[in-house]
Amino acid sequence: MKSTASAPGKIILFGEHFVVYGSGAILCAIDRRITVTAEETMEKKIHIISEIGSLKAEPGIPACDVDCILRPLYHLADTALRSHGIPGIKVTVKSEIPAGMGLGSSSACCVAGAAAVSGLFSDYSREEILHLAVNAERTIFQDTSGADCTVCTHGGIIRYGGDGHEKIDAGQNLGIIVASSGATHSTKSVVAKVKKFRNANPAEFSGMCDAESDIIRDVKELLEQGDIAQLGKKANQNQRYLEAIGVTNQTLQEMVRIGQGASAGAKITGAGGGGCVFALTDGGPAAADAFREGGYECFAAGIDSDGLIVFN
Ligand code: PMV
Secondary structure (H helix, E strand, O other), X not given: OEEEEEEXXXXXXXXXXXXXXXXOEEXXXXXXXXXXXXXXXXXXXXXXXXXXXEEEEOOOOOHHHOOHHHHHHHHHHHHHHHHXXXXXXXXXXXXXOOOOOOOOHHHHHHHHHHHHHHOOOOOOOHHXXXXXXXXXXXXXXXXXXXXXXXXXXXXXXXXXXXXXEEEEOOOOOOEEEEXXXXXXXXXXXXXXXXXXXXXXXXXXXXXXXXXXXXXXHHHHHHHXXXXXXXXXXXXXXXXXXXXXXXXXXXXXXXXXXXXXXXXOEEEEEOOOOOOEEEEEEOOXXXXXXXXXXXXOOEEEOOEOOOOOEEOO
């Protein structure tokens, strides 16, 4: 018995870090995917094969003893083995999303992995898969807001908040150029750094959370109207808060300035400290040209409207 599922990567358009403290976020699923195949095996092993690492181990190992990158998949397989009493599972991962760049490789892997593994036994709803995926992601990053897995499950552009999530129907003219710093980051350590900033500057941080909530509210409407110029201004404002909480660095600053100079607005996407920035355009080539001239790889991100796809 085999089961295959695929989930898209994502970018965070607005609200990263502040979403951890309840301000909400706007995220977009992108047209790069991770596909996971799960297979029942007779050998009493959990076998994971991926381009970023492989593992063949006994079931029942404590999560902390499993290599960090493969831990969520190990957790999903191990939990399934325990509940369904089969000997072993082989999990194969194929990815179009670079790891550690803030483009949702980990969340897409958790969502596709949860669907593929549970698809061996039964049909599960998207909400059930999302729940399994967030729990799997918590094995590497306990404090996740859950926003990333939510957009990878449901696709499209979503507003994510404490009250759940809603889809946003964005205008057709939205162009997103994603540029890579080439440096990976650890979401967990950047989030820990922000926590320290918040503890040292509670009033300033709380003011920024309120301002970020206002951005999220306004941006939903601007996306629906397709008002790229105003969205760009909001991106630049959001970027100033990300700079204030210390998640940027010299390379990211240079990239953001390049993006801002050649588009409606630009900011870091994801945790920062490495990873990617994006620029908002109305489809023109200026931002992509400027990033390339600056020596940064970039691509035009298409919006994935499907989210999780289950193939069996
Ligand atoms: O892992 P990244 O780079 O997509 O960042 C996750 C977004 C944060 O807001 C920093 C954390 C979270 O769980 O929402």
